[in-house]
Amino acid sequence: MEKIKMETKDLNLWYGEKQALYNISMPIYENKITALIGPSGCGKSTFLRCLNRLNDLIPNVRIEGEVYLDGKNIYDEDVDVYELRKRVGMVFQKPNPFAMSIYDNVAFGPRIHGIRNKKELDKIVEWALKKAALWDEVKDELHKNAFALSGGQQQRLCIARAIAVKPEVLLMDEPTSALDPISTQKIEELMIELAKDYTIVVVTHNMQQASRVSDYTAFFLMGKLIEFGPTEEIFLNPKRKETDDYISGRFG
């Protein structure tokens, strides 16, 4: 039996007057990769950003409904949003390392959460960089500025930075859309590897990617969740016509 790590119930979201998400209810299973697919502007990124409450930063956003993490609604008033974001990490569409050294980027999260001990930080940095399959490429130049790395390396650094705070869930917003095919392949291998320890939700425009890496797929269209199920079923045997049309490339 799959264990549910996160779950949304009747999630609605408005940007000002414009509704962007309609009654989204779906589970996110533990240690699985869930892919969110759909055409541009369908709400998949918006949905992803509800899972770590990053939408809170945008003015005039109104959210209704519930998002559960281990059975607790993260939109409850007693939830510490900073603690929540530590548990639900995120990797963005474009690599966004901070203007500091490779080491400081990875140590950034642990430091803001109170780890000061140099030895402990060294250990976390090495562990996270190894997990992100970047260690061998950068171990001799940890104090070089992160901007000197290639795009693919920067994205793996961002993954290392995200997992250095030991999150339980990792959200990835089109993590390979700005990368070349070889870097993309590396990140995809990494996702499968990371899913052993983490629950991963990935937004992707790339249907092959969704079918290659994910266990579950959710298809969004115009702010609505059209279909959710095991990836194989969605791709080989979709129940809804819209899903079939999108997956077979008839629109999108």
Place this chain on the structure above:
Amino acid sequence: MSHIKKIRMIKDKIFLFMVGFLTLLTVLPLFHIIYSIVIKGLPVILERGLTFIFGTLSEGGIGPAIVGTLMLTIMATLLGIPIAFLAGAYAYEFPNSIIGRATKVLLQIMLEFPTILIGTFIMATVVVPMGTFSGLAGALALALILIPYVAVYTEEAMAEIPKLYKEGAYALGCTRAQVIFKVITKMAKKGILTGILIGMAKVAGETAPLLFTIGGLYEVYPTNPLEPVGAIPLLIYTLVQSPSPEDHKMAWGAALVMLIIFLSIFIPIRLALKDDIKL
């Protein structure tokens, strides 16, 4: 047809010529100012040598005024930066709140505020209660002039950082303060530094706010910021009013020193901005 074309071409030529001519007219005074200061100031400095830089006024030098200007500029910068930085960060972080918007508007007004009014304000609130002109009073007046520059540049430099980095920091569980101080400030430091240097260049040459605040001190070096100090611009102002040609010569020499101090703050700014364009 060709007639219209020809007229258009002539109009275009006239337009280009006018623009070029007026531009030249605009920048010409700047070159003339620099030229006349160098031509009239350099002989004075060369003739008196180190005495002009280190000597007191009766020895034929402006040493105390140079030290006074450096002292006032540094004190104003140290007093102004923390307040300006926080004001800028506030305007950046709360651009949609009423106070945030008001901060931005007020900073813009402060930028253009007549500096002599700041001088009178400090005279009434600091000089009169203290019972004496002082370096501190002058530095406070200059700090009020420096603050809007640093604050506006801080806000603008922060606003230029792509949202992506801010979100990246929040996604790691940063608090608002951590996002601003640990990520945004680091990435905006070039712009903030530019604001600080522009503010310093501006206050180093200010005269009006010093008229009623620092008193002037040109025969001994200043040692105590709670007592009167001198400053190069104020010294120039005093010397030019004197009827003696000797004093006018001194004023030209002091003007050249002022120009050098100004350019030595300003040129690094231009070089720093050039780097930005390359990025």
